[in-house]
Amino acid sequence: MTDDVSHDKRALRAELRERRRICTAKERNDSEVGITANLIELATRTGSTSVAAYLSTTDEPQTRGFLHWASEHNITVLLPISRADGLLDWAPYDGEEENSDLIGMPAPTSEVLGPIAINDVDLIIVPAASVDRSGMRMGWGRGYFDKTLGSMEAKPPVYAVIFDNEYVDVVPTEVHDQPVNGIVTPTGIVTITEHN
Ligand SMILES: Nc1nc2c(c(=O)[nH]1)N(C=O)[C@@H](CNc1ccc(C(=O)N[C@@H](CCC(=O)O)C(=O)O)cc1)CN2
Numbered sequence: 154m155t156d157d158v159s160h161d162k163r164a165l166r167a168e169l170r171e172r173r174r175i176c177t178a179k180e181r182n183d184s185e186v187g188i189t190a191n192l193i194e195l196a197t198r199t200g201s202t203s204v205a206a207y208l209s210t211t212d213e214p215q216t217r218g219f220l221h222w223a224s225e226h227n228i229t230v231l232l233p234i235s236r237a238d239g240l241l242d243w244a245p246y247d248g249e250e251e252n253s254d255l256i257g258m259p260a261p262t263s264e265v266l267g268p269i270a271i272n273d274v275d276l277i278i279v280p281a282a283s284v285d286r287s288g289m290r291m292g293w294g295r296g297y298f299d300k301t302l303g304s305m306e307a308k309p310p311v312y313a314v315i316f317d318n319e320y321v322d323v324v325p326t327e328v329h330d331q332p333v334n335g336i337v338t339p340t341g342i343v344t345i346t347e348h349n
Pocket residue numbers: 162163166167170207208209210213233234235256258259280281292293294295296297298
């Protein structure tokens with residue numbers, strides 16, 4: 154059973170990865186404007202003063218416009234750094250130079266805080282490959298966010314950032330998968346009530 158699900162996830166990820174890869178420059182630009190505006194709206198609406206987010210790669214929904222806005226509005230943003238043990242370290246966004254972490258994701262070069270630093274934020278913005286209408290999230294396949302979210306006792310709102318076509322009826326799920334409270338796309342914010 155689980156093998157079928159992980160096969161389904163892999164196939165779906167490959168398809169979504171390819172769709173992101175073939176996006177045109179114009180599509181990327183247009184989506185960045187919307188994503189930034191909607192992330193700002195979400196942070197404002199939730200009155201967040203401290204947010205966990207991520208440094209996007211070229212193919213992901215772009216987060217840097219939001220990060221820049223947050224730093225200008227005295228909102229602390231923590232960014233993940235992948236660790237070999239499957240947990241995430243966190244480090245504050247400082248607009249300075251970036252590095253690559255051990256799996257080649259962009260990572261901050263500021264002071265490294267341990268995995269529990271995320272417990273203090275008001276809002277968590279996560280990357281995802283796809284989210285379904287019940288809030289189940291499928292990530293990129295290393296379980297980093299499932300472990301992180303699954304280990305938190307009191308979770309603030311968790312929103313995944315995806316493109317509109319990645320919000321689907323159902324994603325394949327396994328027992329360890331953690332749901333999100335909503336999604337942010339280039340065209341809007343959807344809050345999902347089921348599960349939460
Ligand atoms: N910008 C960004 N930073 C992030 C994440 C992210 O998704 N985006 N992460 C979120 O967790 C963590 C890194 N997670 C990753 C998870 C998988 C792969 C990866 O290369 N996956 C394979 C597919 C594996 C499969 O299909 O089973 C691949 O894409 O080829 C890379 C990073 C931490 N930092």
